[in-house]
Amino acid sequence: MARADELSITPQSQDFSAWYNEIVQKAELADRGPVRGTMVIRPYGYRIWELLQHELDSRIKATGHENAYFPLFIPEEYLKREAEHVEGFSPELAVVTHAGGKQLEEPLVVRPTSETVIGEMMANWIESHRDLPLKLNQWANVVRWEMRPRLFLRTTEFLWQEGHTAHATEEDAKEEVATALNFYREIADDVALLSPVLGEKTPGERFAGALNTYSLEAMMRDGKALQAATSHYLGTNFAQAFNITYQSGEGDLQYCHTTSWGMSTRLIGAVIMAHGDDKGLILPPKLAPYQTVIVPIAKGPETSEIKKLADQFAVDMERMGIRTHIDDRAYLSPGFKFNAWEQKGVPLRCEFGERDISKGVVTLHNRLTSEKQLVAIDKLSETVQTELRQFERDLFERAKEFRLANTRYASSKEEFFEQIQSGFVVAEHCGTKECEDLVKETSSATPRCIPFDAKPTNGACVICGKVSPYGKRIIFAKAY
RNA sequence: CGGGAAGUAGCGCAGCUUGGUUAGCGCGCAGCGUUCGGGACGCUGAGGUCGCGGGUUCGAAUCCCGCCUUCCCGACCA
Incomplete structure (x- = not known):
């Protein structure tokens, strides 16, 4: 260890x-x-x-x-x-x-x-x-x-x-x-x-x-x-x-x-x-240098069958346009490789050894859900393909839900400064430089944008009470 | 530019207070062997102008002076 x-x-x-x-x-x-x-x-x-x-x-x-x-x-x-x-x-x-x-x-x-x-x-x-x-x-x-x-x-x-x-x-x-x-x-x-x-x-x-x-x-x-x-x-x-x-x-x-x-x-x-999460990166499949990595688990000297199968998987997947990498480094343990590729954000990992092969399956691990499933050997590449699509949907949904869950509406100055500590805050704002500066000085947050899809509202600036010129609520947040 | 911290092996650090053999440790790295299903292990080994310059001293990683660099916090920003 x-x-x-x-x-x-x-x-x-x-x-x-x-x-x-x-x-x-x-x-x-x-x-x-x-x-x-x-x-x-x-x-x-x-x-x-x-x-x-x-x-x-x-x-x-x-x-x-x-x-x-x-x-x-x-x-x-x-x-x-x-x-x-x-x-x-x-x-x-x-x-x-x-x-x-x-x-x-x-x-x-x-x-x-x-x-x-x-x-x-x-x-x-x-x-x-x-x-x-x-x-x-x-x-x-x-x-x-x-x-x-x-x-x-x-x-x-x-x-x-x-x-x-x-x-x-x-x-x-x-x-x-x-x-x-x-x-x-x-x-x-x-x-x-x-x-x-x-x-x-x-x-x-x-x-x-x-x-x-x-x-x-x-x-x-x-x-x-x-x-x-x-x-x-x-x-x-x-x-x-x-x-x-x-x-x-x-x-x-x-x-x-x-x-x-x-x-x-x-x-x-x-x-x-x-x-990303505490284990490392999580890459969107379209941006992942490797969409799947193959980790053959060799036991003893008789690795040629395993190696052949890994090569076959790689060929099949590349043919389907899936970017694949075989990690056959003999000097590293499987556990090390699992963690290393998770750190690098590879969406899916195929792992298999004698135990899987004897049952005609490989183990497919999902970086986002951390779940493992057994997939029949002859169904691997098409399963990987559908899993990648699902991975994209899940990752997008997670990002969207996270944003929505961390977006709050502020109806008063007190509420605004309390909520602005984290996430997006939507609020009426007067748009004046002095008022934007005040927000920035007290909370280090800035107006991010006047969102296109916000509903029309008529209200007074949540900070200073002056009339809002935007006709809708705008987004404030601390920003990179 | 203001406030704070740190520079010793590729990385992370100890040693400095109280100067004294050949500057250590962990990880990593190299070779060999055993391993291999969630961060393997053994043996052997390589690797250092102790940030830079000056000073004190018989002797400096260690004490003194100057400089440089990096990191963190603030003002700027895709």
Whole structure:
């Protein structure tokens, strides 16, 4: 018996952030880089990102966007052209002042996001209404100098996708913003199984330079919110700053309406914290590098039959599109492997030895329910397939129920501050900056969004009593 | 940047108060053997500029000074 305290993880209930840090390391998702705040994404973690990337990229392409790549370095002056944009980003910029052995005449910023360079290029490329809409996307790294880094959640450099589009009219641009939001919803609900709330950001929480910002707010298992993706309507702000104009059918010059939208490696952090438990990760099947792992249990030297069967299972499952891995490491005990793969979040595990084979069955273990069932050998791959689908439904339902169970309505200031300690609180709010700041100072919670699907209500701000401009209750929570 | 803690093997730590052989322990790692149905065991072995620089001393992981870094808590944030 190895020592449990050295092998296991700090329970979530004891210290959620310790749990998070340990599981990121132990599941071999990522490691810290040598420079403060940087992250090395390890193969197992990167595979999750690739799977996510593939799901999202195909949706981006299916809706008529094209991938492109823009430079990492941006002239500092570009950032300054849009007033709110600079103000929002300047505190977290990394600026290159020296290159080629001498001081640069104009400093270069390492992109924190690419609205500005892309805007500059769009201005060159767009002449006529016939060039619109222009729908671009790029997969890239960006740098934001964060004070308190945490792997996947806040690192100085992270990976993401940023969509940038230009349209002739506000209506077209707003439809685009909704399209982007919709494929994020699909990713969050169908792929990552997060069951987030969709809504609009309050003015104070908007992207720097946007007219409207929309987001998906997922709930982590400690009750905190995490923004899973965002989509912005930028109006003509960037078009004016970068002179992105087109000649209309009538011959007059008009500013384009632009949008931008993004999802980052932070989503992996969301998956970890929304699904994981005290045994480790629980991965949604569509994001699991291995959807099932095969652990053959060898006894004595006569392992060839067992090995052959394991190979056969792997071939059958791969043929059905199920990502499978055989763990035949001879130097580890089965029990060790069970725990290790549970820590890594593999949804299903097939284990079998002499005892099973003699009965013509294998044992199938479910990471979510911890249940084991015996499955006939010739039914294994199809059972795995149906179990994976069931696993997805169960995991999604669990996330959804958890969110609903931890969402409360506050009707008074006292109730609000009591409930805001954990989970989502829905309440009437006046939307003023002073009042949002007051909430933040006293509880460290922020308005997460004005949910789309909330019923219309008319009430006074639960904090200060002023009239609510939203016409519905909005969501507050502590957030990552 | 403000408040707190810590730097000794890959990881977790002991040793420091009271300076003194070759700096230990657990896990992990390597080799061999026995094992294998929920974190196996035995034997053998590899692995260290004790964060960096200076000082005190016959002698510093240990005492003194300076610096650096990391982690936790607050202000920022996808």
